[in-house]
Amino acid sequence: MVASRARFVLAVVLATWSFATAAATRPSPGFGPTKKPHPATVALRNYTATVRTNLGEFTLNLEPDAAPNTVRTFIKLAQRGAYDGLRICCAFRDKMLVAGEASATEKDKSPETLDAEDSTLSAVAGAVAMDRSADGRSCPGRLLILAADQNHLDGDYTVFANVDKGLDVVKRLASVATRPSNGSPAPVEDIVIEQVIVTRTPAPGAKETSDK
Numbered sequence: 443m444v445a446s447r448a449r450f451v452l453a454v455v456l457a458t459w460s461f462a463t464a465a466a467t468r469p470s471p472g473f474g475p476t477k478k479p480h481p482a483t484v485a486l487r488n489y490t491a492t493v494r495t496n497l498g499e500f501t502l503n504l505e506p507d508a509a510p511n512t513v514r515t516f517i518k519l520a521q522r523g524a525y526d527g528l529r530i531c532c533a534f535r536d537k538m539l540v541a542g543e544a545s546a547t548e549k550d551k552s553p554e555t556l557d558a559e560d561s562t563l564s565a566v567a568g569a570v571a572m573d574r575s576a577d578g579r580s581c582p583g584r585l586l587i588l589a590a591d592q593n594h595l596d597g598d599y600t601v602f603a604n605v606d607k608g609l610d611v612v613k614r615l616a617s618v619a620t621r622p623s624n625g626s627p628a629p630v631e632d633i634v635i636e637q638v639i640v641t642r643t644p645a646p647g648a649k650e651t652s653d654k
Contacts, residue, residue, distance in 0.1 A: 500608025530633035542584030555579035568605035589616035
């Protein structure tokens with residue numbers, strides 16, 4: 443009996459030692475090195491973009507921490523005027539707007555596709571994403587602007603911004619009368635992006651500046 447008791451105590455000691463050793467070698471959550479954002483990503487923070495259409499305007503918060511290269515590309519294109527004159531080519535009723543078809547007076551000024559990014563942002567009401575090509579790459583010249591949650595799009599499209607002001611405008615545009623056009627609901631009345639104005643929020647005490 444004494445021998446059995448000794449074996450039991452030894453087993454308990456060994457089990458306790460094994461658990462303590464494993465706990466000591468396991469990284470503690472919240473401690474240890476954290477990955478610092480790239481300086482280029484930090485430089486893209488605090489940008490907003492005002493999208494002016496012929497039927498109202500709305501403002502976007504850009505999210506470089508979620509999709510830095512996509513935000514950088516969008517800012518460059520907006521500053522070049524690449525989105526000025528684009529039409530809302532599709533208005534999926536109460537769901538989503540698709541911008542990307544050039545109006546009759548404007549040429550397509552968008553670049554080639556770029557690598558999609560694994561954005562941490564969800565496809566919820568107010569989210570803005572780049573459309574994608576058949577091979578899964580992002581299309582900077584075509585934007586998806588969500589008027590309602592579209593969770594089935596999560597992970598398939600790079601969400602890089604969200605509507606900060608004017609979601610009511612987006613919802614109103616997504617409820618306009620449409621007609622069939624190449625299998626998609628095109629607005630009966632043209633909705634044209636007249637201008638996209640990119641602005642960076644200034645540091646405390648500084649004046650707000652527009653990049654366009």
